[in-house]
Amino acid sequence: MGDLLITVAPTGAETAKEDCPQLPTTLEELVETAQRCEAAGAGMIHVHIRDDDHRPTLDPVRLEETVAALRENTTLVVQLSTGGSVHDPLDKRLAVLDAAPDSCSLTMGTTNFGDDVFSNPWPFICELYQLSQERQVVPEFELFDLGHVAALHRLLGTYGLPFGGKVHVDLVMGVPGGMPGTADALVAAVAALPSQTTSWSATGIGRSTLAVGLASLSKGGHLRVGMEDVLTLAKGVPVEHNEQLVSRAAELGRLAQRSPMSTGEARSLLGLS
Ligand code: KMH
Ligand code: ZN
Numbered sequence: 001m002g003d004l005l006i007t008v009a010p011t012g013a014e015t016a017k018e019d020c021p022q023l024p025t026t027l028e029e030l031v032e033t034a035q036r037c038e039a040a041g042a043g044m045i046h047v048h049i050r051d052d053d054h055r056p057t058l059d060p061v062r063l064e065e066t067v068a069a070l071r072e073n074t075t076l077v078v079q080l081s082t083g084g085s086v087h088d089p090l091d092k093r094l095a096v097l098d099a100a101p102d103s104c105s106l107t108m109g110t111t112n113f114g115d116d117v118f119s120n121p122w123p124f125i126c127e128l129y130q131l132s133q134e135r136q137v138v139p140e141f142e143l144f145d146l147g148h149v150a151a152l153h154r155l156l157g158t159y160g161l162p163f164g165g166k167v168h169v170d171l172v173m174g175v176p177g178g179m180p181g182t183a184d185a186l187v188a189a190v191a192a193l194p195s196q197t198t199s200w201s202a203t204g205i206g207r208s209t210l211a212v213g214l215a216s217l218s219k220g221g222h223l224r225v226g227m228e229d230v231l232t233l234a235k236g237v238p239v240e241h242n243e244q245l246v247s248r249a250a251e252l253g254r255l256a257q258r259s260p261m262s263t264g265e266a267r268s269l270l271g272l273s
Pocket of ligand 2: 009012013046048081083084105228
């Protein structure tokens with residue numbers, strides 16, 4: 001029996017292929033990545049897709065093809081990003097649910113995102129949440145800041161539990177503009193989570209990845225890793241494949257006497273089975 005959910009976020013929307021040729025941006029690369037990450041211990045994949053020029057897209061046909069290909073070639077829980085890139089309009093982000101993924105990300109507030117703004121106005125959050133309930137898609141609540149924890153209390157208090165009845169949260173820490181990627185911030189965020197929360201994971205952006213991962217394990221949380229969040233294994237050592245990050249997460253888990261969940265166990269954790 002596994003008790004550690006490892007989510008892999010292999011691509012993201014912020015890194016350019018020309019700056020990082022090993023970033024999986026084509027469907028073939030994504031499927032190959034997903035298969036190797038599943039074998040290394042991942043239970044869920046958080047997906048951003050790219051167009052033929054490797055630029056972020058929310059093209060509905062591509063999204064559907066991606067969900068189908070991942071289902072055909074892996075048993076991972078398929079989570080589509082509704083965050084997209086900082087330049088994606090809200091209507092296209094809502095339309096992501098048309099691709100009928102198992103899960104979708106749902107960010108609980110607007111955040112300064114480096115020099116950009118990641119826009120998540122309250123009415124958009126409410127519309128996306130209600131749509132996820134209607135379409136029977138399990139949301140993962142992305143919290144970039146302590147204010148987002150308060151917004152999650154408000155959302156659950158207003159609209160009730162998600163489809164499947166489980167509340168899974170992911171703390172995204174260390175974005176320039178959000179909460180820092182530190183153990184102290186993680187402890188504060190976890191202490192403030194709504195009582196309805198059934199599971200939570202954390203990811204630390206860039207060099208905060210290890211501090212956040214270790215803090216999460218020591219507080220009983222789950223892990224998200226991947227090239228969306230970090231591009232080096234150590235200073236000056238680039239990640240060559242997402243599998244390395246998943247394997248390292250599984251190894252950290254083993255040291256903490258946790259073992260990776262199977263994809264079936266991940267589905268029950270998230271209320272998908
Ligand atoms: N690309 C970021 C602006 C999500 O996937 O839901 C937003 C993001 C969050 O990656
Ligand atoms: Zn994302």
